[in-house]
Amino acid sequence: MATFHTRSAARLMMAPSVLLLFAWMIVPLATTIYFSTLNYNLLSPGDHAFLGITNYQYFLTDPAFFDALINTxxxxxxxxxxxxxxxxxxxxxxxxxxxxxxxxxxxxxxxxxxxxxxxxxxxxxxxxxxxxxxxxxxxxxxxxxxxxxxxxxxxxxxxxxxxxxxxxxxxxxxxxxxxxxxxxxxxxxxxxxxxxxxxxxxxxxxxxxxxxxxxxxxxxxxxxxxxxxxxxxxxxxxxxxxxNLTYLIYSQALLQFDIGGASAGGIVAVILANIVAIFLVRIVGKNLEA
Amino acid sequence: MARRITNRRKVVISLIAWSIALALFFPILWTFLTSFKTEGDAVATPPQFLFFHWTTENYIEVQARSDYFLHFFNSVVIAVGSTLIGLAIAIPAAWAMAFAPTKRTKDILMWMLSTKMMPPVGALIPIYLIFRNMGLLDSRWGLVGVLTLINLPIIVWMLYTYFKEIPGEILEAARMDGASLMKEIVYVLTPMAVPGIASTLLLNIILAWNEAFWTLNLSTSEAAPLTTFIASYSSPEGLFYAKLSAASTMAIAPILILGWFSQKQLVRGLTFGAVK
Incomplete structure (x- = not known):
């Protein structure tokens, strides 16, 4: 029913919201992924060596991670x-x-x-x-x-x-x-x-x-x-x-200045939240149709 | 006979409901009362309920010692500013999705909702470092920007559910009468959309006022809103219950009043229109 004219106008009107949210999602996420592969501590200046998945190994095997997961x-x-x-x-x-x-x-x-x-x-x-x-x-x-x-x-x-x-x-x-x-x-x-x-x-x-x-x-x-x-x-x-996970990552980043390790933790938290979100979005999606 | 039983039932149920409601409200009432006590009375045993020496000196002292109104002002700027900017960005988007929906509209709405599910710690580190490098740490505008973005999905969603209820025929009629897109928005849509926009505004001011992840991490003193300011009472010196209560009372009173006005919209807004 909508004409071509309204459709392109509609796209224009949605653009700021969509672009801003997209940037808000993608920029921090990409940066966090990048940081999570580096040996990056705010207290040690100089180059940040590439570590691969070492930060993840440390974070996931840290007993504090398991505690934080259970507490969350x-x-x-x-x-x-x-x-x-x-x-x-x-x-x-x-x-x-x-x-x-x-x-x-x-x-x-x-x-x-x-x-x-x-x-x-x-x-x-x-x-x-x-x-x-x-x-x-x-x-x-x-x-x-x-x-x-x-x-x-x-x-x-x-x-x-x-x-x-x-x-x-x-x-x-x-x-x-x-x-x-x-x-x-x-x-x-x-x-x-x-x-x-x-x-x-x-x-x-x-x-x-x-x-x-x-x-x-x-x-x-x-x-x-x-x-x-x-x-x-x-x-x-x-x-x-x-x-909890949020507090653990916060303390690793802003109290211990371990940007690399905390970034790995941040990505783990994002993945866990996404697993929860997949289920939840489905449910809300169904409710919307009802 | 039957009537008497129903009356008694009503009294019993009322008593239970009132007790629970008062228990839930009690911490707020206790904070309010304590804010008018001397520090000595605030920790007296047995606790003083009403018969203590009422004083307003805590309020004066909180202002004198820590420039309370600076933080109050910061909260107002951050909550109102982020909400207004958010509305300006979201109104066109929600309008387009409600009145010119395409096959992908629902996907876009769902995707927007999913950005809200990304845990803030996932973005904390880059945002913190970007803010640090750009000198935005502890700046009001930095916080306005972040809060605009985190509440944008909720604003779009709320507006969308309100706009959805405006009958589309009215727009068609306006179009047939030759109204341009701008005219359609200004003269037809806006008046019908004002109530929805107003409740979105109200609810998002409340959410932004109480936001306590980004404000705590990105502000320290000059730009600190009340959430951060109150957090500084977590490691105080000496007796401070009465002063904490005074600062807390002033921090929650305005939003409590706004909140009571927005009860109905709250359900609808926070459930993304799923419960009305």
């Missing part, structure tokens, strides 16, 4: 688990008739708008601090020894902080999806004598499937690159206990 998976998986289960429960609750629903929604969504550095520092100091934190106070009140959250269970503490930021997001999206469920279907199921539980399993849950997939997709994109929360709370420690 635990962090993404842990936060997804808490936010999906909690989000479904809370959304079901908010879908009922409640007093002051508007205010409840406003209070519940708020953590999503808190910038990561603020969220992490508030939790670190005012809640998880073993001396002055509120948790320590409640532990002492209950006659227990206060827990030094970020020193003894650093990754779990970070999962709590990140989940606090994303639970509202999951809830809001799942609630939006719930509200589009046809009332008549629910009534029909009720009249047919379906119990609340089977109504949930056979009607509500399938209806929410798409929203749940979308929540998993969006959260995974952001959770794979959690950074600020780790930087301001534990610096990845103790040891590598709370280091």
């Amino acid at each position: 998976l635990l962090l993404v998986g842990g936060v997804l688990f808490i936010t999906i289960i909690g989000g479904i429960g809370f959304a079901l609750l908010l879908d009922q008739q409640i007093y002051g629903q508007g205010i409840v929604r406003i209070l519940a969504i708020a953590p999503f708008f808190v910038m990561p550095t603020v969220a992490a520092l508030v939790w670190k100091n005012m809640f998880m601090n073993p001396v002055n934190g509120l948790f320590a106070y409640f532990f002492r009140l209950a006659g227990m020894e206060p827990l030094d959250w970020l020193a003894s269970i650093p990754l779990f503490s970070i999962i709590i902080i990140v989940a606090w930021q994303w639970l509202p997001f999951a809830t809001l999206i799942l609630l939006t999806s719930l509200q589009s469920l046809d009332e008549e279907q629910k009534e029909a199921a009720e009249m047919d004598g379906a119990s609340a539980f089977s109504r949930f399993i056979y009607l509500t849950l399938p209806h929410m499937a798409r929203a749940i997939t979308v929540v998993i997709l969006i959260e995974t994109i952001f959770l794979l690159s959690v950074f600020a929360e780790i930087l301001v709370t534990t610096n990845g420690g103790p040891g590598t206990d709370s280091t």
